Amino acid sequence: MIYDKSSGKIVDIIKNYARKHSLWIVAYGTGCGAIELPPTMTSRYDAERFGIRGSATPRQADVLLITGYLAVKTLKRVIRTYEQMQDPKYVIGFGSCTINGGMYWDSYNTVKALDRYLPVDVYINGCMPRPEAVISGFIELQKLIEAGKANGAKKYKENLDWYRENQRKVIKNWKMPDYNW
Amino acid sequence: MNINWLSVLGIITTPIIAFIVGVTYGGLTRRITARIQNRYGPPSSQNLLDIIKLYSKETSIQHGVMQHLGPVFAITASITTLYFIPVIKNSVVFTNLSFNGDLIFLLYIMVFGSLGMALGAGQTGNPNAAIGVSRGLSQMVGYEIPFVLSLVAIMTQFHTTSLTDLLAVQKHFADWIIFQSPLAFIAGILAFLGMMGYAPFDVVIAPAEIASGPPSEFGGKYLALMMTSRSIFTFAKLVLFTDIFLGGASDFITLIIKTFLLYMIPVLTGIVFPRFRTEQSICFFWKWPLVFGVLAILVVVL
Amino acid sequence: MKTQNINIEKEIATEIQNTFHTAEVNIKRNKRIEVKLRNDLIPPFLSYAKNYLTFNHLAHFSCVDWIEQNEFELVYIIYSYEKGVIVLAKTRIDREKAEFVTTRHLWYQAETYERELHEMFGINFKGNDRLNEFILEDWEGIPPYRRDFDTVKYATDNFYTRPGREDAKDVRENVTKINKEEIPEFAKEYSVRSLK
Structure with missing residues (x-):
């Protein structure tokens, strides 16, 4: 095969360029932040001009957007959704709740640090982040992808034990299928 | 052995041209939709970028043999359909494999892709895919009948089943079949709306309802193959309708103009209309297009 | 009225x-x-x-x-x-x-x-x-x-708390000083508990 260093590099550049300009989001809103997505997508802010588009199923998607607080019950579904997605995949934590719990810091049912359970590539700060902030977060992700640094999925695979341990600590009755990725 | 190298060149280049034109049309459609919705819109190369990205994604989930074969069937059907349509009139390179009697063959081969997809989607076991397949096949029954009627009317009128003969009939502007047999054109173009799968006939892939339907379990390379197939098939259908009704094209610029104008009919219809339910779309196809198709045949016969 | x-x-x-x-x-x-x-x-x-x-x-x-x-x-x-x-x-x-x-x-x-x-x-x-x-x-x-369920204790026991919020102040005292209001007795207790 003609797969020496330089040609591989060119292929990588093309791949990363295409990945950067075509980010499909899973249509799955976990918290109140999902309400910021319609204005982001529609004519006022129009995220489609950056190639950001919604996709209906996790199989086709690239980006998992955690929009807001994560209840333990939702975390279970989010983990399953994340594991069904195909590489390369990215996670964006959206809003203060995913960073340190936000206003749900003393809630009995909300996980407070998303990156203990899923590998987060980009955090968007705010409560709520307005569409401008969302788009700037996506552009940050695009920069990371172009530089080849958005490797959350790789981290997740390498440190799966650590993530699983954290997930099992929160999800008491662990009845999850294993996906053969 | 006498190999016609020009035909070989045509066979190699036709799918590539079809893919590029189809993908660009897809990107332009998204841009036009965006402009109509008062948005800026993605660049016209967006569909191409999407397809490249999907080809570069890993595909590690498999549900069985048929899931691999479904997209392959679809792209085979698209390319085969394309090969049996003369892309450029009287050209040695782009006549490809069209022979006498190819209209009837085309009627069969055009359905093949959908059936392959149905098998592939059925293998995945996703309920949304099953719903989408049943909707798609029902809707296909709806639009195939007026389409066949329109073609039969034309075949009876000109006593031929060959696309090359039909092209030979339409020498001048006034000879185009759209003017010679307008009823058949109306039936055909209404069926064409359903064939393209834009709104109001997009209940098959309704993303908000059944999670994009048949391809809901297909990601990565499968989806890329399906999008490629869709681009090629779009171009093939556009060229077929241009050949039948609009007098074909003797060079690429005419071809692009004619196909683009024809393509805008389903696209612009789709932007302004909401979605039909399956039974509503079948009712629609069995009402007006059917009437026009039967009328076209009656006009020819009587 | x-x-x-x-x-x-x-x-x-x-x-x-x-x-x-x-x-x-x-x-x-x-x-x-x-x-x-x-x-x-x-x-x-x-x-x-x-x-x-x-x-x-x-x-x-x-x-x-x-x-x-x-x-x-x-x-x-x-x-x-x-x-x-x-x-x-x-x-x-x-x-x-x-x-x-x-x-x-x-x-x-x-x-x-x-x-x-x-x-x-x-x-x-x-x-x-x-x-x-x-x-x-x-x-x-x-x-x-x-009410006998202590949600702060449950949350700190079960969920990882990211450091950096310890110096969170009860801003109500400043706010009430500006507006010349008084915090009622029962609410004061809650504010102390949240600081713990």
Whole structure:
């Protein structure tokens, strides 16, 4: 095969360029932040001009957007959704709740640090982040992808034990299928 | 052995041209939709970028043999359909494999892709895919009948089943079949709306309802193959309708103009209309297009 | 306060008082009547209100935890479309042995409220056979809406807390100083606890 260093590099550049300009989001809103997505997508802010588009199923998607607080019950579904997605995949934590719990810091049912359970590539700060902030977060992700640094999925695979341990600590009755990725 | 190298060149280049034109049309459609919705819109190369990205994604989930074969069937059907349509009139390179009697063959081969997809989607076991397949096949029954009627009317009128003969009939502007047999054109173009799968006939892939339907379990390379197939098939259908009704094209610029104008009919219809339910779309196809198709045949016969 | 026409409320109140002599009926304000009843009188009262007084809409059903009196207060909020009046039917049940009868036969949506109260307060509704897992999944221990459930302790025990929030200040003191208000006694305690 003609797969020496330089040609591989060119292929990588093309791949990363295409990945950067075509980010499909899973249509799955976990918290109140999902309400910021319609204005982001529609004519006022129009995220489609950056190639950001919604996709209906996790199989086709690239980006998992955690929009807001994560209840333990939702975390279970989010983990399953994340594991069904195909590489390369990215996670964006959206809003203060995913960073340190936000206003749900003393809630009995909300996980407070998303990156203990899923590998987060980009955090968007705010409560709520307005569409401008969302788009700037996506552009940050695009920069990371172009530089080849958005490797959350790789981290997740390498440190799966650590993530699983954290997930099992929160999800008491662990009845999850294993996906053969 | 006498190999016609020009035909070989045509066979190699036709799918590539079809893919590029189809993908660009897809990107332009998204841009036009965006402009109509008062948005800026993605660049016209967006569909191409999407397809490249999907080809570069890993595909590690498999549900069985048929899931691999479904997209392959679809792209085979698209390319085969394309090969049996003369892309450029009287050209040695782009006549490809069209022979006498190819209209009837085309009627069969055009359905093949959908059936392959149905098998592939059925293998995945996703309920949304099953719903989408049943909707798609029902809707296909709806639009195939007026389409066949329109073609039969034309075949009876000109006593031929060959696309090359039909092209030979339409020498001048006034000879185009759209003017010679307008009823058949109306039936055909209404069926064409359903064939393209834009709104109001997009209940098959309704993303908000059944999670994009048949391809809901297909990601990565499968989806890329399906999008490629869709681009090629779009171009093939556009060229077929241009050949039948609009007098074909003797060079690429005419071809692009004619196909683009024809393509805008389903696209612009789709932007302004909401979605039909399956039974509503079948009712629609069995009402007006059917009437026009039967009328076209009656006009020819009587 | 503007004087309001509360004739219809007075009518309803006297009618309820005449039917249920032990009931404690107060007209809280315009279009709002509070009825306090013994807990064994709640099913007949609701049936009476629904069938005779046309209160045929159960707007809400909730619970208040009176831990000091060792009681739960159940609140039925019912509404009459004809009269345009809200009635709050309140009753108290024992907190230790939290049990009550279902009102599913009167309003079917009561079943969902009862499932919620069963899960969040641990109240058992006799006659409701769908008191299974509802919102919380795999919940162990005391129900989370009871006031003896320490949610801060539970959250710090079970979930990882990212450092960096320890210096969070109670800004209410500054705010009240600016606005020249006073923090009530019971609220002060909460502010101290949240700082811990």
